[in-house]
Each structure stands twice: as structure tokens, then as C-alpha cells.
Amino acid sequence: xxxxxxxxxxxxxxxASIGFGTSEAAAWPSARTTLVWHSAAGSGGDIMLRSLAxxxxxxxxxxxxxxxxxxxxxxxxxxxxxxxxxxxxxxLGVSSTFIASPLQNNIPVNYTNFDPxxxxxxxxxxxxxxxxxTYKTLGEFFEDAKKRPGELTLTGGTAGNVxxxxxxxxxxxVGVDVPIVPFEGGSEGVVAxxxxxxxxxxxxxxxxxxxxxxxxxxxLAVFNKISNLDxxxxxxxxxxxxxxxxxxxxxxxxxxxxxxxxxFKVLKEAMENPDFKTYYTNNNMIPAFADxxxxxxxxxxxxxxVKASLGGSL
Amino acid sequence: MENFLxxxxxxxxxxxxxxxxxxxxxxxxxxxxxxxxATIAMALLLPFTWxxxxxxxxxxxxxxxxxxxxxxxxxxxxxGTPGTNAAxxxxxxxxxxxxxxxxxxxxxxxxxxxxxxxxxxxxxxxLMAIPLAGIALAFGPAEYFLLALVGLTLICSLGxxxxxxxxxxxxxxxxxxxxxxDPFAGTPxxxxxxxxxxxxxxxxxxxxxxxxxxxxxxxxxxxDINDKYKFDKKNDTSMPKLSVFKKxxxxxxxxxxIGVIVGAMPGAGATVASFLSYSYFKRxxxxxxxxxxxxxxxxxxxEAANNAVTGGAMVPLLALGIxxxxxxxxxxxxxxxxxxxxxxxxxxxxxxxxxxIFSSLFVANIMMIxxxxxxxxCAVKITAISKPALFACIVTLVFTGSYAFNSVHFDxxxxxxxxxxxxxxxxxxxxxAATVLGFVLGYIMEANLRRALILTxxxxxxxxxxxxxxxxxxxxxxxxxxxxxxxPLRRSMKVQKTY
Numbered sequence: 001x002x003x004x005x006x007x008x009x010x011x012x013x014x015x016a017s018i019g020f021g022t023s024e025a026a027a028w029p030s031a032r033t034t035l036v037w038h039s040a041a042g043s044g045g046d047i048m049l050r051s052l053a054x055x056x057x058x059x060x061x062x063x064x065x066x067x068x069x070x071x072x073x074x075x076x077x078x079x080x081x082x083x084x085x086x087x088x089x090x091x092l093g094v095s096s097t098f099i100a101s102p103l104q105n106n107i108p109v110n111y112t113n114f115d116p117x118x119x120x121x122x123x124x125x126x127x128x129x130x131x132x133x134t135y136k137t138l139g140e141f142f143e144d145a146k147k148r149p150g151e152l153t154l155t156g157g158t159a160g161n162v163x164x165x166x167x168x169x170x171x172x173x174v175g176v177d178v179p180i181v182p183f184e185g186g187s188e189g190v191v192a193x194x195x196x197x198x199x200x201x202x203x204x205x206x207x208x209x210x211x212x213x214x215x216x217x218x219x220l221a222v223f224n225k226i227s228n229l230d231x232x233x234x235x236x237x238x239x240x241x242x243x244x245x246x247x248x249x250x251x252x253x254x255x256x257x258x259x260x261x262x263x264f265k266v267l268k269e270a271m272e273n274p275d276f277k278t279y280y281t282n283n284n285m286i287p288a289f290a291d292x293x294x295x296x297x298x299x300x301x302x303x304x305x306v307k308a309s310l311g312g313s314l
Numbered sequence: 315m316e317n318f319l320x321x322x323x324x325x326x327x328x329x330x331x332x333x334x335x336x337x338x339x340x341x342x343x344x345x346x347x348x349x350x351x352a353t354i355a356m357a358l359l360l361p362f363t364w365x366x367x368x369x370x371x372x373x374x375x376x377x378x379x380x381x382x383x384x385x386x387x388x389x390x391x392x393x394g395t396p397g398t399n400a401a402x403x404x405x406x407x408x409x410x411x412x413x414x415x416x417x418x419x420x421x422x423x424x425x426x427x428x429x430x431x432x433x434x435x436x437x438x439x440x441l442m443a444i445p446l447a448g449i450a451l452a453f454g455p456a457e458y459f460l461l462a463l464v465g466l467t468l469i470c471s472l473g474x475x476x477x478x479x480x481x482x483x484x485x486x487x488x489x490x491x492x493x494x495x496d497p498f499a500g501t502p503x504x505x506x507x508x509x510x511x512x513x514x515x516x517x518x519x520x521x522x523x524x525x526x527x528x529x530x531x532x533x534x535x536x537x538d539i540n541d542k543y544k545f546d547k548k549n550d551t552s553m554p555k556l557s558v559f560k561k562x563x564x565x566x567x568x569x570x571x572i573g574v575i576v577g578a579m580p581g582a583g584a585t586v587a588s589f590l591s592y593s594y595f596k597r598x599x600x601x602x603x604x605x606x607x608x609x610x611x612x613x614x615x616x617e618a619a620n621n622a623v624t625g626g627a628m629v630p631l632l633a634l635g636i637x638x639x640x641x642x643x644x645x646x647x648x649x650x651x652x653x654x655x656x657x658x659x660x661x662x663x664x665x666x667x668x669x670x671i672f673s674s675l676f677v678a679n680i681m682m683i684x685x686x687x688x689x690x691x692c693a694v695k696i697t698a699i700s701k702p703a704l705f706a707c708i709v710t711l712v713f714t715g716s717y718a719f720n721s722v723h724f725d726x727x728x729x730x731x732x733x734x735x736x737x738x739x740x741x742x743x744x745x746x747a748a749t750v751l752g753f754v755l756g757y758i759m760e761a762n763l764r765r766a767l768i769l770t771x772x773x774x775x776x777x778x779x780x781x782x783x784x785x786x787x788x789x790x791x792x793x794x795x796x797x798x799x800x801x802p803l804r805r806s807m808k809v810q811k812t813y
Contacts, residue, residue: 040640041357047647050361071722073495073502073512105495105502105512153769160500181455181768182497184581184761187636191580194634197454197769210635213659282653310500 028088028262029056033064036092038077041068044206048121048247049093051279055270074098075107082113086255088263091117096162096245099302103310104160111299114250116292117260118267121285123245124205124224125163126231127170130194131216138220138237141200142174149177155189155201156180162302165309166223166243167202170234173241190217204245205229206284224286244302246288248295264291323666325373325673333370334674337377338681342689344378345385348522349715351398352382352584353640360648368652369666373674375645376624380678382641383584383621384428384686388693391420391613393708395526400584400620402521402750403592407605407612414608417549417694419558423610424617425686426559427566431618432679434570435577435625439632440672446626447633450578455765456780458581460787462759465586467794468593469748471602476743483744487752490515491760498764510724517585519716519728520753524746526712527733530705532740537701551694553687565595565611566618573619577626580638584623585754588616597794606747625675631656632668 033056035049046068053064069077074097084090092114102110127138135141145152156167159182171178181198183189190208193201194216205226211217212229219231223243234241249267251260270276271289280287290298325331337359344355356378363371386398391408404424411420438446453461469484470477493504494514505511569591576587595615596605605612630638635656637643649656649667660668696704716729736746763777770776778788 041360041644041647043643043647047650051651054364069721071513071720071724072509075509075512076722100500104500105509106507107509107512150771158500159496159498164500179768179771181765182500183765184497187638188581190636191451191630191634191638192454195451195454207636210655210659214635216634278653279651282655283650 028259028266029060029062029064031089032062033089033091035064035066036077036081036090037066037068038070038074038097039068040070041066044123045093045095045247048280048285051276052093052267052270055273055276056266059266059269073105073107074101075105075109078102078107078109078113081250082109082252084252086115086252088251088255088259090252091263092250093247094250095123095247096302099299100160100162100306103303103306111250111296111303113253115253115255115260116295116299117249117251117263118292119246119248119288119290119295119298120267120271121247121280122224122288123247124222124226124284124286125166125202125243125245126205126208126219126222126226127167127200127202127234128190128193128208128212128217128219129200130196131211131218133199133218135200135220136218138232138234141220142176145174145176145178150179152178152199154178154180155183155192155198155203157189157203158182158184160306160310162243162245162306163202163204165305166241168309169241169243169305170202170239173239193217209284226284226286244288244298246295246298246302247285260292322669322673325670325677330370330373330670330674331677333366333374334377334678335681335685337374338381338678338685341378341381341383342385342682342685343381345382345397345401346388346689346693347715348389348395348397348526348711349518349718350382351386351400351518352379353644354719355382356641356644360644363648364651368649368654368664369670371648371652372645372667372671373678375648376671376674377678377681379624379641379645380432380621380675380682381685383624384425384432384617384682385689386620387424387428387613387617388421388689389711391417391424392693392696393526393704394529395708395712396521398584399517399521399754400588400623401616402525402585402747402754403588403616404613405525406592406747407607407609410606410608411610411613412549415549416608416610417697418551419554419610420613421551421690421694422553423559423562424613425683425690427562427569427614427618428621428686429679429683430566431570431573431621432624432682433676434567434618435574435622436672436675436679437625438574438622439625439628439675443629443633446574446578446629449575450580450630450638452781452783453579454780455762455769456777457783457787458579459759459762459766459777460784460791461582461590462586462755462762464787464791464794465590465593465755466751466759467791468589468596469745469751470795471596471797472606472745472748472751479742479744480748483739483746483748484752486744487749487754488756488759489752490520490749491753491756497761510722514757515728515753516716516720516722516725517753518719519725520732521750522712522716523729523732523734524736524739524750526708527729528736528740528746530708531733531737533701534705549694549697551697562610562614565614568594569615569618570622573622574626576619577623578629578638579626580630580636581758583627583639584620586758587623588620589751589754591615591619593794597797621679628671628675632660632671635660 049066057064069080081092156164192198208217344350386401387404389397390401390404394409396402469480472480496503502512572591573587631642637646716725766777
């Protein structure tokens with residue numbers, strides 16, 4: 001009974017907000033808003049959305065809720081949003097998994113079923129070795145790998161994710177034979193490198209930041225410039241392989257342009273908000289704010305890269 | 315020492331103590347409810363911790379973690395349904411003890427063992443976090459593979475007198491573990507185009523189907539309509555004398571050591587720990603056949619181990635800044651949201667947090683005694699429910715639980731189908747426990763074997779001879795496989811001699 005009462009009140013609140021919402025089209029959020037994440041509470045992307053929700057909520061009287069719609073390798077969450085009304089009340093947080101998983105799992109919904117709003121961050125990717133490894137630079141590592149083909153090893157997270165794509169791309173570009181060992185998620189790979197079971201790894205810097213501080217991990221090079229870390233980028237070392245592990249916001253296809261513009265504005269403000277800033281700097285995320293068009297082009301590009309990397313033998 | 319004082323200081327406030335008590339209570343209740351394990355209970359609580367100071371938040375989550383790992387044993391004993399995956403091994407003997415009428419002993423022994431394991435884990439964490447992290451690091455893919463293999467040898471002895479049946483059931487479990495995402499090719503396998511299968515079968519749904527649904531079906535079939543309103547009065551639900559627990563001290567110590575070490579390894583966890591502990595005691599027992607028929611050691615061993623995991627699991631988080639399990643990943647999330655960076659620098663920057671976690675684990679385990687007694691007193695009322703009502707409740711709990719875990723409808727179907735499969739396995743005397751074991755360890759074994767083979771460039775021999783650890787584990791595995799063969803052989807030889 002209580003539930004019905006709650007639903008009833010909610011329905012009234014919603015219908016009221018619809019009335020107000022249309023009169024002032026440029027405001028977002030104009031009602032109770034749900035930010036959807038495809039994976040469990042407490043995961044990296046979930047925490048980002050929750051920090052973001054905190055800020056959006058402080059700007060308006062409407063509740064902003066993070067909902068974890070999990071299962072089917074992300075497909076449940078993405079389908080849920082793709083089928084929602086394009087009214088700005090159901091918003092999807094995405095990361096590079098949004099590109100990789102539909103390709104790997106033949107999920108019939110992908111980035112083309114959504115309208116992009118903005119890219120917020122890039123999670124820096126780096127190539128690292130254990131703290132007491134003899135390799136001080138990336139050059140030394142590759143030199144040794146050339147001398148002893150097939151003897152050094154590299155971990156790159158789960159097969160098919162962007163770290164893996166980057167690791168393989170770089171090895172191909174340099175032309176060395178280093179077998180890649182997939183691990184479940186990034187942190188198991190870091191432990192295997194610290195433990196000396198695998199020579200080196202390619203992974204998200206955030207997953208090893210504290211180990212780097214504690215001297216257990218040495219970063220040889222980064223794919224994306226990290227301001228407070230004195231390590232050369234892959235580009236500075238003269239390699240062409242690029243990787244951008246993104247985080248962004250998309251909405252269901254054919255969401256009105258005004259709503260998307262209003263959303264874009266709020267997100268832009270969030271990036272400048274001191275609390276949100278502390279959160280993302282502490283977590284070593286690179287602010288990479290970009291508008292919908294640029295974001296979409298990047299997803300298109302990444303889609304091709306991942307597609308090309310799949311299906312090959314390991 | 316000074317840091318300990320900081321930890322105790324952080325602990326000794328009404329706010330912290332209340333937070334831990336609330337955490338333990340919620341964790342235990344969550345553990346009792348099938349479908350809500352320690353991780354989910356922690357995740358559900360996470361949003362409420364944002365208003366708290368970070369050390370209070372982690373203390374509360376620590377309490378939930380301890381309570382959750384314990385609570386799962388109560389339904390395991392009373393209704394034969396593990397409340398959490400890690401309590402699955404407790405079903406084997408706990409439920410049998412309940413059926414024999416030793417309900418009180420089973421429930422309180424489980425509480426005692428859990429508290430013992432929890433406290434043991436906390437002490438190890440405090441005194442040996444760094445060496446324990448060293449053990450975790452020494453385990454590479456080859457070592458993980460062999461550890462899983464040693465655990466799997468248990469399936470040979472689960473088939474009671476028929477080793478082959480145990481092996482068949484175990485292989486079926488391993489086969490089920492292949493369904494889903496192939497971590498090496500990066501593509502789905504054995505999913506037959508069903509999108510819901512791409513993330514694999516959900517362990518919670520699978521276990522509840524195999525254990526609970528099949529048991530209800532079996533009992534419903536043998537159910538005599540005249541028994542309908544007869545209550546089971548013969549169950550002794552009283553708390554046994556404390557002196558009874560003394561003889562389980564050595565079991566608890568060994569089980570806790572297993573729990574702490576397995577807990578410290580990223581990617582293994584409480585379920586693996588409780589199965590390894592159970593199999594160790596079954597294997598080393600003078601009377602292995604008494605296991606699975608209500609041997610109290612079969613309750614003490616997994617319960618002490620899965621609670622000792624709580625201490626061990628904090629090791630990678632605090633010593634390396636890397637969460638080794640889903641539960642500790644949520645703690646990491648709680649810290650991150652408060653802008654606290656975990657890892658080795660935590661001891662320097664925020665000593666109140668690691669030492670707060672240490673001391674909160676102690677307090678949480680002591681509080682668990684009281685919370686546990688209250689929960690047991692309430693839960694045993696279940697024995698006074700008539701069977702048809704109880705069956706209906708169990709089935710309801712199983713299906714809501716398997717849905718609640720991920721909010722995915724498909725998991726309800728998995729629980730249902732596994733229930734049917736389990737029912738037929740029971741009829742054919744195929745041990746469904748072996749299937750569960752195969753499912754739990756199959757993936758760990760496969761993924762790590764494939765990793766190890768990449769590292770040894772395809773040499774199986776090198777996988778087994780990778781390090782002293784792998785050699786030792788190989789020897790243990792071989793002995794374990796041969797033991798059930800040797801035992802009956804010896805016995806039959808003795809029989810022949812007497813003639």
C-alpha cells in the first residue's frame with residue numbers, strides 16, 4: 001500500500017514537472033533524473049556518476065539518482081536507456097567498455113543508438129614494470145625484448161579492452177615478440193607484475209597510483225600525459241600508437257537539442273566545481289571535456305580500432 | 315604503537331561503535347537472506363556512508379563484511395540453502411546436523427567458528443600484513459591453477475562410494491563455468507546467441523537452484539500429506555555448553571590459517587577458502603565418510619575459514635592499495651568518495667583509517683557474538699513452521715534472492731533450471747556438491763592454466779615445476795586423487811585378511 005502511495009505521489013510530481021519543464025526548455029534537470037551505469041555500485045564509473053550526481057543535485061531541487069542496471073555484459077543497462085523516453089531524465093554514463101563490449105558480445109545496441117552529450121575524462125593508460133625491475137626506460141625494455149624474442153611477457157587487462165588494444169598496437173609498431181597475458185581486470189595484472197610473474201604491463205594509471213607512490217611499481221611511459229608524473233609519453237618517445245580510455249555522458253537517440261545543450265552546460269560547470277575537481281584529480285583522471293560531436297567522432301574511431309583488434313589469435 | 319592508539323581513539327566514540335553495531339547487524343541479516351552476500355550488503359549500505367567521516371564509514375563497512383560472511387551459515391544449516399556463496403560448504407554437514415536434530419550445536423558452532431576465524435584474521439592482518447602480502451605475490455598463474463586443482467580433487471571423494479559419479483558431476487560444473495566470456499579471445503562462448511549468458515551463469519542463482527530448489531522438490535516428493543501439521547519438535551535448538559567448543563579449537567586454527575592465506579590472494583575469496591578448508595579436513599580425517607552426514611567439523615572448518623578471509627582480504631588493499639575482492643573494492647570505493655587514497659601511503663597520510671579498520675574488525679567480531687545469538691534465537695523459530703509453508707517460503711526466497719542479486723530476470727530462470735537439474739542429479743546419486751565445486755573452481759583453474767601456459771610458452775611440465783609452491787601443490791593433488799582409491803583398497807584387504 002505504501003508503495004502505491006509513493007508511486008502516486010511520484011506520478012503527480014512527475015506530471016507537474018512535465019508542465020513546468022516544457023515552459024522553460026533550457027533547464028536541466030527539470031525533473032527527477034536517473035543516471036544509469038551498467039556495472040555494480042562501487043566500481044570506478046559508478047563512483048564518478050555518484051560524485052557527479054551530488055553536484056547536479058546541489059544545483060536543483062530534483063533528486064538525481066544513480067541506478068546500476070547490470071548484467072549481460074552491459075547490454076541490460078544500455079538497452080534500458082536506449083529504450084527510455086528521450087526527455088533528458090534518463091542519462092547514461094559510458095566508458096570505453098561501451099565500445100568494446102558490444103563488439104565482443106554481438107550486443108545489438110551500441111553507441112550509434114544514442115546521442116552524445118559530452119566527454120568528461122580520459123583515464124590515463126601507462127606501461128609499467130615492477131619496482132625492482134632492471135628496466136628504467138621503455139627503450140631498455142624493448143631492446144631486451146628484441147634480444148630475447150618471446151621470453152619477456154606483458155599483461156594488458158582483459159582481452160579486447162582498450163589497454164589490450166594499446167598493448168598489442170605498440171608491440172606491433174615496435175616489432176617485438178612479447179606474448180600478452182590477459183588478466184581479469186587491471187588490478188590482478190598489477191599484482192602479477194609486482195609479484196614478478198609477468199615482466200611488464202599496460203594498464204590504467206589509477207589502478208597502480210598508490211603502488212607507484214609506495215615504490216612497488218615503476219611507470220616507464222604513459223599514453224596520456226599525466227601532469228604530476230615525470231614520465232615521457234609514448235608520443236614523445238616517437239611511437240604512433242594512441243589510446244584514449246574515455247568517460248562520457250550520452251542520452252537516448254532523438255533527445256531534443258535544447259535539453260542536450262542544457263545538460264552540456266551543467267556538465268561543463270561540474271568540471272569546474274571544486275568538490276568534483278578534488279575527486280577527479282585525486283583519482284588521476286585527466287579532464288578532457290569535449291562536446292558531443294567531438295565525442296562521437298572519437299567513439300567512431302575507437303570502434304574501428306577495437307574491431308580491428310578482435311578475432312586475431314593471441 | 316602510537317598508531318594503534320589513534321585507531322583505538324577513532325574507535326572509542328559512540329558514533330563509531332554504533333556504526334559497527336549497525337554494520338554487523340545489517341551484514342548478518344543480509345547474509346541470512348539468500349541473494350544478499352557480504353558484497354551486496356556493503357554496496358547497499360555504501361550511499362549511506364557518504365555523510366560519515368571516512369574512518370567511521372570503513373568501520374561500518376568492516377562490520378557488514380564480518381556479519382555477512384557469518385550470516386550465510388544460518389539458512390545453510392536451517393533450510394539447506396546457503397545465504398551466501400561462501401556458506402555453500404556449510405550446507406553439506408550443517409543441514410545434515412539439523413536433520414539429525416543437532417540444530418543448536420550446528421548453529422552455535424558456526425557462530426563460534428566464525429567469531430574465532432574473524433578474530434584470527436584480524437590478528438594476522440595487524441601483525442603480518444606485509445609478509446601476507448608477500449605470500450599473495452608469490453602466487454602467480456601456475457600457483458593459482460594448482461591451488462584450484464587441489465581443491466577440485468575433492469570431487470573424487472564427494473561421490474561417496476562411487477568416485478566416477480563425483481568426477482562426472484564435477485566435470486559438469488566445470489563445463490557450466492565455461493559459459494560466458496572467454497577472457498583470452500575476448501569473445502563470448504557457449505552462449506548460443508543468448509545475450510544474458512555473455513556474463514556467464516550467476517553463481518548465486520546456480521547454487522540456490524542446485525541446493526535449495528532441488529531439496530524442496532525431493533522433500534515435496536517424499537512428503538506424506540498426514541504429516542502436514544506435525545511440527546518437528548525433536549530438534550535441540552539450545553546453546554551447547556562452552557566446553558563443547560574446546561575440541562574444535564585445532565580445527566578452527568588450521569581453518570583460519572587457510573582462510574587468511576586464501577583471503578590475501580586477489581581473485582580467490584571466501585567461497586574458495588571455505589571449500590579448500592572443508593576438503594582439507596575431510597581428506598585428513600580418520601573417518602572421511604562421516605563428512606556430509608552431519609560431522610560438526612564440516613561446519614567448523616568452512617565457517618572459520620570464510621570469516622578469517624575478512625582479515626586476509628584487507629591485506630592487498632592496505633599493503634598494496636589493490637582490492638583483492640569485490641567486498642574490498644567497495645571499501646576502496648567508500649574511501650575514494652571521501653577523497654582518501656588507499657595504499658601504502660595510507661599508513662602515513664591517514665593512519666586512523668588502517669588502524670581503525672584493524673580495531674573495528676576486533677570489535678565487529680565480538681559484537682557478532684551477541685548479534686549472532688539474537689539472530690539464531692529468531693531463526694530457529696523456522697523449525698516450528700509446517701513443512702508446506704516452509705517449502706513455499708524457501709522457494710519464494712530463492713527466486714526473489716536470485717533476482718535481487720543483479721536485478722536480472724534471467725537469473726531466476728537459471729535458479730529454476732539448476733533446481734530441476736539438481737533434482738535429477740539427486741535421483742541419480744550424482745553429488746550436486748561436486749558440480750558446485752567444479753563451477754567455483756573451474757574458471758579459476760582454466761584462466762590461470764591458460765595464463766601459465768602463455769608464460770611457459772606452452773610447456774605443461776614447466777607449469778607443474780614452476781616453483782617450490784607448484785611442486786608441493788602437485789604432490790598434494792596427486793595424493794588427494796589416489797587417497798580415495800587407496801582407502802577402500804586397504805579396507806578390502808583387511809577384510810580379506812580376516813577371512
